[in-house]
Structures are given as structure tokens and as C-alpha cells.
Amino acid sequence: MNLNFKYKICELKDYLSEYEMNLLSDKIKTFDVDLSEIKSNLGFLNWSKDVQEKIKYHDNIRYENIVLKQYITYDDFQFLSHINEQYNFSTHDYFNFFLTYSSETYKKRGIYEHIKNAYSNILIELFGKKIKLEYESTLAGNINIYPKNSFIKKHQDNDPDGQRLFTILFFLNDDRVESQGSLLKIFDGEEVITVVPNYKHCIILEHQNHNLIHEVTLNLVDDVRYSIYSPFTIKDYYQKLEDL
Secondary structure, three states: OOOOOOEEEEEHHHOOOHHHHHHHHHHHHOOOOOHHHOOEEHHHOOOOHHHHHHHHHHHHHHHHHHHHHOEEOHHHHHHHHHHHHHHOOOOOOOOEEOEEEOOHHHHHOOHHHHHHHHHHHHHHHHHOEEEOHHHHHHOOOOEEEEOOOOEEEEEOOOOOOOOEEEEEEEEOOOOOOHHHEOOEEEEEOOEEEEEOOOOOEEEEEEOOOOOOEEEEOOEOOOOOEEEEEEEEEHHHHHHHEEEO
16 A cells, blocks of 8 residues: 655556547536636635734625635635735735635536546556445545635645545646646655646645645636645545455
């Protein structure tokens, strides 16, 4: 079960057929999310008291509504983004400044089938085991959505019970470039690995032995950055996998 890497950048073409890659490419090119439908769990935001006080000052009704419902909408996100710029709030004032959305969004578009197949083949490569049929629909998690001005500060993934083997990140963008920001940066000692989000590759971060510090830099453009965040645990290994 031990993984012999700190992180791994996987090319999806190594795990999908050319036909599947072409189908996935077509679906990615037309993929987007209706941001007005988002209700993102407030717990992901983890805002500071200073941010909260400023929101109360400018729009106490909005603040009370957010706290009551325990989620933020895209409209709330835009309001917070404006507050951030006005008061120069930064990564010290948030842990995560992005939105989340249900996996049903990309499952309905047919994208999940390709992600599942790639993920399954990656598991075979890592462990020599396959995913059990009854767990195929549980492989990939929710979508992380990064509108303009979103980010995640430098951090190590929280794993209080020590169960997480790795986290795998799939991307749902096809034409982003480095100058647009929203880059995944992985810090391995003095080395910084910069990843431009693109569906053609995915990233595996190992947690048992390394759990490297990483971040998502500020999204500088209106183009929304999407990724699928999928932790895999020791329990998953024993429960969801079987011999080939």
C-alpha cells in the first residue's frame, strides 16, 4: 500500500484510449457551471474575524443570512471579493477562498465516466487492484470552483485520523495559461512545482509519508477554473478495492 512518491503528475492519455480522450476533450470544451446555482458550504471559507466585522459593517443582513444558512452563493463570493480588494484582505484572512459544487454537475455531462476510467486505471497501476463495481460511482468528489480572485493559501491537507493515502486532483479546463493564475503550486523543499490546470493531466499528492505544502494562486481572469478533489483513504483501500 505504501506509495513510493511524494507527488505524481499523471498524463490521462496513459490511462484512457485515444477515443476516450477525444470524447473527454469535446465535453471539457463545452463544460461550465451555472454559478448562480451554487450554494457552497461556509466551512470551506474559514474567514477571519476581521473579514466578518467588515461584512457586518457593509451589509449586516447578508452576513446574518450567510451565518444562518451556512453557505455562500456566487453573489456572496463577489461581494466578499470586493471587500477583499477594498481592505486588502489576503490569504491571512482565509484558508480557502473558492466555491464548491456537487459532483452531479459533471456526472450529468458524461465527464465522470472518463474520469472514473482514468482513476480506475491509476489505482491498478498504484496497487495492482481494481475498484469494486459497487464503488465505481464514488471515486471522484465534488467540484472546486475558482472564479476570479479565488485562491487557497499555502497549506498541508488536514488528516486528523491519519487515514488519507493520497489526494488526486483532476482538472476540467482545457485552455488556461500560466499568466491567468489559479496555478497549483507544490513545495518540495526548495523546489516549487507549478501546475497549469488542464484536463490532460491529473495530480496525486501522497499523504502518509510526505503531505507536501501546496497552494492555488489567485485567479487573475474571469475564466473560471474547475477541479475535482478526491481523497483516497486506507479504509477505501480495504473496502473499495479487490484483486484483478
